[in-house]
Amino acid sequence: MSDQSPKNNMRLKLFVPVAVFLILSGLFFFGLTRDPNVVPSALVDRPLPEFTQPSLYPEEGVFSKQELLGDILLVNIWGSWCPPCHAEHPFFLEISETENDITMVGISYDYSMEEDRLFLEERGNPFDYNVVDLDGSLRIDLGVTGAPETFLVDQNGMILHRHIGAIDSIIWKDIFVPFLEQIR
Amino acid sequence: MKNLILLFLALLLLPVVSQAAIEEYAFEEEVQEERFKQLTYEMRCPKCLNSNIAGSDAPIAADLRKEVYDQILEGRTDQEILDFMSSRYGDFILYRPRLTAGTLVLWFGPALLLLGGIIIVRRMMLQSQDAATETGLTQKEQEELDKLLDRD
Numbered sequence: 001m002s003d004q005s006p007k008n009n010m011r012l013k014l015f016v017p018v019a020v021f022l023i024l025s026g027l028f029f030f031g032l033t034r035d036p037n038v039v040p041s042a043l044v045d046r047p048l049p050e051f052t053q054p055s056l057y058p059e060e061g062v063f064s065k066q067e068l069l070g071d072i073l074l075v076n077i078w079g080s081w082c083p084p085c086h087a088e089h090p091f092f093l094e095i096s097e098t099e100n101d102i103t104m105v106g107i108s109y110d111y112s113m114e115e116d117r118l119f120l121e122e123r124g125n126p127f128d129y130n131v132v133d134l135d136g137s138l139r140i141d142l143g144v145t146g147a148p149e150t151f152l153v154d155q156n157g158m159i160l161h162r163h164i165g166a167i168d169s170i171i172w173k174d175i176f177v178p179f180l181e182q183i184r
Numbered sequence: 185m186k187n188l189i190l191l192f193l194a195l196l197l198l199p200v201v202s203q204a205a206i207e208e209y210a211f212e213e214e215v216q217e218e219r220f221k222q223l224t225y226e227m228r229c230p231k232c233l234n235s236n237i238a239g240s241d242a243p244i245a246a247d248l249r250k251e252v253y254d255q256i257l258e259g260r261t262d263q264e265i266l267d268f269m270s271s272r273y274g275d276f277i278l279y280r281p282r283l284t285a286g287t288l289v290l291w292f293g294p295a296l297l298l299l300g301g302i303i304i305v306r307r308m309m310l311q312s313q314d315a316a317t318e319t320g321l322t323q324k325e326q327e328e329l330d331k332l333l334d335r336d
């Protein structure tokens with residue numbers, strides 16, 4: 001009987017690699033469901049940063065945060081140089097027609113103003129406000145990683161969600177609509 | 185053949201071209217330049233997560249380099265610049281993570297694993313030593329064995 005327990009101990013030890021394997025498998029499987037390229041935004045649940053930036057159309061002067069607040073805002077950072085921005089543009093035209101309680105704000109990168117104006121003229125302008133991030137500070141204040149990025153802002157100016165990449169009807173329905181249902 | 189060689193030589197020049205895309209900043213003091221190098225080296229590019237903003241061609245990395253440059257010239261401290269960045273981009277932007285409750289494992293995990301490893305290896309070594317000295321015989325049996333083996 002006395003030599004029984006070390007033997008049992010040995011048997012238990014044989015299961016250590018199996019346990020390690022199972023734990024690692026679980027971790028890796030969890031990792032498969034996450035996109036390593038998407039970093040959570042530090043801006044979510046914080047107010048839209050203050051800004052004063054010129055309009056894409058010089059005759060409109062400058063815009064500041066206060067002028068935009070009040071409605072639900074969909075803030076889209078885009079540039080005519082950015083292919084995914086072209087891809088999501090028809091969908092933005094669509095929701096600008098259907099979602100009447102949402103104010104759509106386009107923020108252009110400063111280095112494509114001419115082309116951006118041309119792009120909106122040719123393909124339609126879904127935005128209620130067209131802002132240019134002329135000194136580049138707004139995109140840094142928003143923690144933007146590139147174009148396109150879209151922020152959903154509630155009536156009090158709080159950022160509810162940040163989406164990286166182009167938006168289509170499926171992403172809209174799955175991600176944005178649940179947020180909208182909460183605040184409407 | 186000649187064309188191929190030319191193409192190959194042209195390809196060799198590519199890395200040089202892409203490095204040349206990164207702009208140069210002039211500083212009055214050498215300390216400022218050192219701080220710029222250090223800060224941009226330690227910040228992760230938010231677009232291309234596996235490189236720092238010093239070595240990234242992403243447009244946002246260029247914007248952030250300019251921001252760091254401007255803030256250094258404005259006389260901001262390293263800590264203020266890092267706070268500015270992490271309040272906008274989260275702690276993800278810091279390649280040198282801060283010591284917080286959430287990063288305790290990150291800072292002390294490896295040392296704990298090493299310690300655990302040392303303890304396990306030590307125990308295994310002691311066990312195998314015991315196994316080598318202990319033959320499982322009583323003293324009488326051992327004496328008999330020694331006699332048989334002609335040992336004293």
